Amino acid sequence: MIVDLYAKTDIGRVRQGNEDNLLVLDLSSARSWAGTDGVRPPEELCRVKVGGEGIVLVVSDGMGGALAGDVASRMAVETVRDLLVESNADEANKRGKSNGEDATLIDRLRDATVYANLAIHHRGQEDARYAGMGATFTGAAITNGTLDLLQVGDSRAYVVRGSEIKQATKDQSLVQQLVDVGQISEEEAETHMFRNVILQALGAQGELAPVTVRVRVSQGDMLLLCSDGLSGKLRAEDMQIILEASGGDMIKACDKLIDEANSRGGEDNITVLLARFTGDDIPAPDSDPITVELPYMEDDTTFSGDEENATAQL
Numbered sequence: 001m002i003v004d005l006y007a008k009t010d011i012g013r014v015r016q017g018n019e020d021n022l023l024v025l026d027l028s029s030a031r032s033w034a035g036t037d038g039v040r041p042p043e044e045l046c047r048v049k050v051g052g053e054g055i056v057l058v059v060s061d062g063m064g065g066a067l068a069g070d071v072a073s074r075m076a077v078e079t080v081r082d083l084l085v086e087s088n089a090d091e092a093n094k095r096g097k098s099n100g101e102d103a104t105l106i107d108r109l110r111d112a113t114v115y116a117n118l119a120i121h122h123r124g125q126e127d128a129r130y131a132g133m134g135a136t137f138t139g140a141a142i143t144n145g146t147l148d149l150l151q152v153g154d155s156r157a158y159v160v161r162g163s164e165i166k167q168a169t170k171d172q173s174l175v176q177q178l179v180d181v182g183q184i185s186e187e188e189a190e191t192h193m194f195r196n197v198i199l200q201a202l203g204a205q206g207e208l209a210p211v212t213v214r215v216r217v218s219q220g221d222m223l224l225l226c227s228d229g230l231s232g233k234l235r236a237e238d239m240q241i242i243l244e245a246s247g248g249d250m251i252k253a254c255d256k257l258i259d260e261a262n263s264r265g266g267e268d269n270i271t272v273l274l275a276r277f278t279g280d281d282i283p284a285p286d287s288d289p290i291t292v293e294l295p296y297m298e299d300d301t302t303f304s305g306d307e308e309n310a311t312a313q314l
Contacts, residue, residue: 001144001282005057006250007034007273010093010258012229013266019062019069020227020271023077024235027214030085034077035271050279054105054143056080059155059271061227064124064133072120072135076202079116080139083169100223105141106148106212113137113150113202113210118159120203134201137210138169138225140275144280147215147223153198153209155271156231158239159215159290160222165240166290168215172200184221214293218285222276229270231281250274257310 011018022035028051033041048055060076062069087108103111116137124130136153149157154171175197178184200209224239234242235258242260246253254272261270 001142001277002209003048003050003055003142004250004276004278005041005274006253006254007035007041007271008039008258008270009271010229010262010266012269013262015267017067017070018269019045019064019073020229020269021058021060021062021073021077022225022271022273023058023060023081023274025056025058025081025084027051027056027084027088027246030088031087032081034074034081045129050142050144054141055301056084056105056109056135057080057140057142057229057273058134059138059225059273060202061153061155061229061269063131063135063137063270064130068124068130068133069135069205071130072133072203075120075123075136076113076116076137079119079202080109080137081110082172083112083115087112090154094179097108104133104148105143106150106214109139109141109148109244110210110212113139114150114208117151117152117202117208118206121206123155124203132204134203135204136198140223140225142275142277143250145217147217147277149215151211154203154231155225155227158226158236159292160224160240161166161218161220163244163283164239164290165236165243166225166292167236168213168290168292169307172198172211190252216291216293217277218283218286219278220276221290226272227269227271229266229268230261230272232268233264233266240305248276251278292293 009020025032043218060073062073124133136155138155139150141148151169157169159168243254255274258270
């Protein structure tokens with residue numbers, strides 16, 4: 001499998017700083033790029049052949065006063081990156097044991113995310129400057145033919161196949177729960193007064209319940225990860241129109257998506273990460289709709305939260 005990548009983060013038109021962060025990590029080579037490392041990913045990470053170790057992509061949106069949001073999202077991507085690179089050596093050692101079983105990449109991503117949550121939470125408790133800080137976390141674990149997604153908060157992952165676009169993650173937010181129980185419509189959720197209140201974030205509490213889902217990818221499928229600076233301004237169909245108009249040019253697509261979000265106000269930071277899947281080892285596209293498989297763990301099927309725990313607002 002070949003993955004073509006491009007990513008960009010933008011401060012927007014209102015905020016004084018950028019609290020979004022992102023990560024591109026090729027575990028086979030241990031090469032990585034975070035949004036704080038420069039304005040665009042290095043050339044060697046814009047087109048990657050997926051090796052046996054896989055690729056991890058992340059978008060994280062920080063929250064908190066002053067620079068706390070930036071600290072939280074930076075800790076999220078850097079902690080996860082460092083733990084995954086380190087765990088590669090551990091997995092290699094296991095392969096030499098007859099009774100050893102390799103942990104899947106999504107399992108290791110989940111473990112690293114849980115650890116990052118504790119690190120951010122403890123930092124907020126120890127330093128008054130960072131009290132209450134937190135971050136969303138939407139991650140993709142890519143191995144040959146398989147795309148696994150991990151969700152904490154309300155950054156999003158979309159999958160695009162031809163003229164179809166599908167939101168593959170579900171927001172862990174107050175308005176999403178109101179939609180799920182039928183109290184408000186999806187249209188009402190877009191302008192609801194509590195639309196920015198999320199029920200789970202890295203660092204907000206000591207315990208974390210990430211949700212994971214799987215998508216079977218086909219030739220030419222595209223993954224779009226974004227912070228709510230984009231999804232809060234553009235509907236899925238708006239994104240699809242821009243992607244189609246960009247003619248497959250991911251740099252142009254990223255720029256146009258961000259420009260459009262800014263033209264509609266740009267009140268929040270905006271981060272976009274695009275990945276396109278090609279290669280002879282994945283199936284050719286067909287007319288089947290995009291399918292998002294159920295979470296692996298029974299207790300992950302639905303995120304459970306309530307208004308009393310709705311402490312995170314981005």
